[in-house]
Amino acid sequence: MSKLLVFGNEKGGAGKSTLSMHVACALLQSGASVGVLDLDLRQLTLRRFFENRAAFANTHAVDLPMAQIGKIDTKAERSEKREFECVTTGLMAQNDYVVVDCPGALTPYSELAHANADTLITPMNDSFIDFDLLARIDPETNAVKGPSIYSEMVWDARKARSLSGGKPIDWIVARNRLASTNMHNKRKVGEALENLSKRIGFRLVPGLSDRVIFKELFPKGLTVADPNSLTHLPSSMSNIAARQELRDLMVELNLPDFKVGF
Numbered sequence: 299m300s301k302l303l304v305f306g307n308e309k310g311g312a313g314k315s316t317l318s319m320h321v322a323c324a325l326l327q328s329g330a331s332v333g334v335l336d337l338d339l340r341q342l343t344l345r346r347f348f349e350n351r352a353a354f355a356n357t358h359a360v361d362l363p364m365a366q367i368g369k370i371d372t373k374a375e376r377s378e379k380r381e382f383e384c385v386t387t388g389l390m391a392q393n394d395y396v397v398v399d400c401p402g403a404l405t406p407y408s409e410l411a412h413a414n415a416d417t418l419i420t421p422m423n424d425s426f427i428d429f430d431l432l433a434r435i436d437p438e439t440n441a442v443k444g445p446s447i448y449s450e451m452v453w454d455a456r457k458a459r460s461l462s463g464g465k466p467i468d469w470i471v472a473r474n475r476l477a478s479t480n481m482h483n484k485r486k487v488g489e490a491l492e493n494l495s496k497r498i499g500f501r502l503v504p505g506l507s508d509r510v511i512f513k514e515l516f517p518k519g520l521t522v523a524d525p526n527s528l529t530h531l532p533s534s535m536s537n538i539a540a541r542q543e544l545r546d547l548m549v550e551l552n553l554p555d556f557k558v559g560f
């Protein structure tokens with residue numbers, strides 16, 4: 299059965315597109331078939347990434363596993379719900395996984411994606427500004443005071459799902475752009491997230507550090523999951539660690555029947 303993996307967070311710049319392209323390539327390089335759907339209809343970063351990948355494969359005449367790109371027709375006469383269902387049903391019928399990148403704001407399409415997710419991955423920069431979209435905390439004690447708008451939206455999506463008898467959404471918060479310095483902030487945000495994960499029911503995973511390699515291969519449509527014969531990455535400690543972080547993230551996603559193959 300195909301799985302819908304949704305990357306969402308109403309905070310802009312949290313790493314949704316970056317993580318979605320890395321996870322999509324990790325799945326492809328592990329032998330899975332993948333459909334992708336970009337719901338950020340203005341930026342279209344995920345779609346552009348896969349267009350870059352196709353152009354790279356073409357220019358260098360190399361065999362690269364490609365994702366099937368689904369497209370929302372913004373001029374379609376039908377409702378957003380019908381359009382979303384039509385595109386995702388088509389992608390899910392032909393692929394093991396469908397990776398959906400949401401915009402950094404609530405739109406009808408992103409709401410639909412959250413409501414239909416099998417796994418929801420919320421990347422979060424290691425900052426209390428990003429944390430504020432998940433929950434309010436007491437400035438003195440760091441105790442969680444209550445959920446914020448994004449968590450409430452996910453909560454509503456989960457409630458609707460359980461009322462309709464669907465499988466529960468596996469919600470994962472992945473810390474992103476973790477710094478190798480500023481240990482104090484990292485620890486404080488980590489503790490607050492650990493606390494919150496128990497309160498509102500998400501799984502907290504380490505995610506990715508802040509590394510140039512997670513962005514510099516974008517114009518080629520490649521990632522650290524792709525073979526070194528194509529990326530030509532020097533075998534530095536940082537690049538080896540980057541690959542390992544992506545492997546670890548894939549394991550943490552806990553996808554049924556998935557084995558890391560890169």
Ligand SMILES: Nc1ncnc2c1ncn2[C@@H]1O[C@H](COP(=O)(O)OP(=O)(O)OP(=O)(O)O)[C@@H](O)[C@H]1O
Nearest residue numbers: 310311312313314315316402506507508509512513
């Ligand atoms: N782990 C990382 N290491 C280094 N740079 C990163 C990392 N993750 C994201 N970035 C950079 O941070 C910026 C924001 O990332 P990205 O575009 O993936 O976020 P987003 O959540 O999709 O944003 P938006 O809400 O605008 O769609 C980009 O410049 C990206 O290259």
Ligand SMILES: [Mg+2]
Nearest residue numbers: 314315338343
């Ligand atoms: Mg984005």
